[in-house]
Amino acid sequence: MYTNHTSPRSGAARSGEPAASDIDLIQLRGFLGTDASELSAFLADAESTLRLMGEDLDGAVARRDLETIREIAHEASGTCANIGAIGLASLGRTLSLAVKRADWTTLQMTSERVSAGIERFLTFLRSEASALR
Amino acid sequence: MNILVVDDNRLSLDVYRAAIRRLGDHDVAALTAPVEALAHAGAHNVDLLIVDYRMPGIDGLNFVIRFRALPGKDVVPIMMLTQERDRHVLHDVLALGVNQFMNKPADPVEFATRVGNLLELRRSRVALADQAESLANAVQRATAELETRERGALALLGRIGEYHDDASGLHQLRIGKYCALIARAMGCDERYAGDIELAASLHDIGKIAVPDAILLKRGQLGERERSVMQSHARIGGSMLSAYASPLMEMAARIAATHHERYDGTGYPAQLAGTSIPVEGRICAIADVFDAITSPRPYKAASSYAAGLKAIEEGAGTQFDPRIARVFLGCADTVLSIARALRDGAETAEPAPAA
Numbered sequence: 001m002y003t004n005h006t007s008p009r010s011g012a013a014r015s016g017e018p019a020a021s022d023i024d025l026i027q028l029r030g031f032l033g034t035d036a037s038e039l040s041a042f043l044a045d046a047e048s049t050l051r052l053m054g055e056d057l058d059g060a061v062a063r064r065d066l067e068t069i070r071e072i073a074h075e076a077s078g079t080c081a082n083i084g085a086i087g088l089a090s091l092g093r094t095l096s097l098a099v100k101r102a103d104w105t106t107l108q109m110t111s112e113r114v115s116a117g118i119e120r121f122l123t124f125l126r127s128e129a130s131a132l133r
Numbered sequence: 134m135n136i137l138v139v140d141d142n143r144l145s146l147d148v149y150r151a152a153i154r155r156l157g158d159h160d161v162a163a164l165t166a167p168v169e170a171l172a173h174a175g176a177h178n179v180d181l182l183i184v185d186y187r188m189p190g191i192d193g194l195n196f197v198i199r200f201r202a203l204p205g206k207d208v209v210p211i212m213m214l215t216q217e218r219d220r221h222v223l224h225d226v227l228a229l230g231v232n233q234f235m236n237k238p239a240d241p242v243e244f245a246t247r248v249g250n251l252l253e254l255r256r257s258r259v260a261l262a263d264q265a266e267s268l269a270n271a272v273q274r275a276t277a278e279l280e281t282r283e284r285g286a287l288a289l290l291g292r293i294g295e296y297h298d299d300a301s302g303l304h305q306l307r308i309g310k311y312c313a314l315i316a317r318a319m320g321c322d323e324r325y326a327g328d329i330e331l332a333a334s335l336h337d338i339g340k341i342a343v344p345d346a347i348l349l350k351r352g353q354l355g356e357r358e359r360s361v362m363q364s365h366a367r368i369g370g371s372m373l374s375a376y377a378s379p380l381m382e383m384a385a386r387i388a389a390t391h392h393e394r395y396d397g398t399g400y401p402a403q404l405a406g407t408s409i410p411v412e413g414r415i416c417a418i419a420d421v422f423d424a425i426t427s428p429r430p431y432k433a434a435s436s437y438a439a440g441l442k443a444i445e446e447g448a449g450t451q452f453d454p455r456i457a458r459v460f461l462g463c464a465d466t467v468l469s470i471a472r473a474l475r476d477g478a479e480t481a482e483p484a485p486a487a
Contacts, residue, residue, distance in 0.1 A: 026241075027238065027240075027241060028148075030152075030240070030241025030242060031148035031149070031151055031152045031241045031244075032147075032148060032151045033151060033152075033155055035151070038147075038151040038154075041147060042144070042147045042148070042151070045143045045144055045147050046144055048143075049142070049143050049144050050144075074187070074216065075142065077216070078142075078216040078237045078238070079142045079144055079145050079237075081237060081238035082144070082145050082148060082237050082238045082239055083144050083145070083147075083148055089238070
């Protein structure tokens with residue numbers, strides 16, 4: 001079973017876990033249910049997909065490639081919201097706005113926050129997966 | 134049910150697949166590459182398509198267009214997911230026949246409900262199609278049975294019509310075979326050839342109304358007798374036209390017009406040229422050839438060569454010249470039929486030289 005995160009926005013984040021506002025548990029659980037194998041498969045795909053997204057974003061920011069950043073921002077805001085990673089989705093929207101303004105300071109800062117957000121989300125998923133075993 | 138999910142993002146596919154699996158024992162093909170997904174759709178049954186709007190290579194709109202063009206995919210329910218909020222995108226998607234449109238992030242409960250509804254829609258459509266197919270099969274079987282009965286009844290009528298002067302029924306068989314041979318040589322399909330073979334066997338059904346004293350008379354008929362004899366065409370056409378079916382209507386046309394002449398001097402209506410139904414023009418040739426080469430109460434059989442010569446000489450006056458050429462072009466087969474179905478040993482004469 002999942003841990004006692006009954007509401008996405010209730011309760012304080014425990015040490016080393018994402019802030020409650022980073023994750024929409026209703027969204028995530030609504031899709032994945034309580035099947036351990038589903039969550040494990042999802043975790044494996046999340047490890048590779050989100051990390052690759054983070055690396056692509058870092059590279060695009062370093063290259064000052066606005067088009068690629070715009071694509072990644074679009075993907076992050078849509079997909080991450082779909083899977084309950086609302087913190088990452090919010091950062092995706094921030095990136096989209098910064099792309100429009102070519103605001104490289106915000107893009108640089110947000111890129112770093114995305115990397116950290118990805119790790120927090122993965123940490124959360126790992127803890128959920130182990131709780132379900 | 135077989136569900137195809139296409140989204141270039143693996144994580145979205147994962148959550149959609151997990152939600153669908155909880156709806157029942159469905160086979161879910163979750164693919165990130167649109168081209169691969171189209172190949173899958175072309176090779177597999179798909180009961181529901183769930184597709185992302187924004188994908189690299191082929192976007193959702195083009196994907197749907199290509200998917201719909203695949204055999205059997207024109208009525209498969211489709212749900213499209215997108216982050217786009219543009220009303221024009223929504224309208225374009227709906228115009229393509231997409232059944233459901235969901236914005237991302239997709240609410241899991243709404244997603245599951247919509248998928249469930251679309252699967253139910255699919256089940257209903259499949260059940261309806263199965264029912265329609267079953268009904269169509271039943272109708273086809275019943276129609277085939279009716280056709281068989283109708284053909285049997287026609288064949289019997291033909292025998293009855295000929296019984297006075299041809300108890301063997303071979304004359305009607307030969308006429309049918311000649312007509313079918315001509316029809317095939319003219320390029321008509323097998324269905325038509327089969328129909329004319331049977332319908333032509335009724336060409337003289339009106340002779341039922343001709344008294345035996347005239348029908349079996351040895352020697353020349355008087356003017357009044359000839360008039361009575363000629364009435365068999367009109368009577369036969371009238372008798373057969375009382376029964377409405379394509380086969381019987383063809384038989385009626387043949388009975389009514391097989392004594393018309395191409396130059397308009399035949400009977401009963403003095404029709405000319407192509408105003409004579411083509412079946413009548415075909416049967417006229419078959420009937421005259423058979424009359425010449427078969428014995429009658431008032432004459433002996435003439436040679437096959439004489440029969441063919443009569444057709445050749447009558448082309449353009451008594452007979453449609455085009456159909457006469459076709460008949461003469463099939464002379465070898467004509468003679469094979471004549472020999473195989475001859476009335477008796479004394480009837481057959483040596484085949485004419487080519």
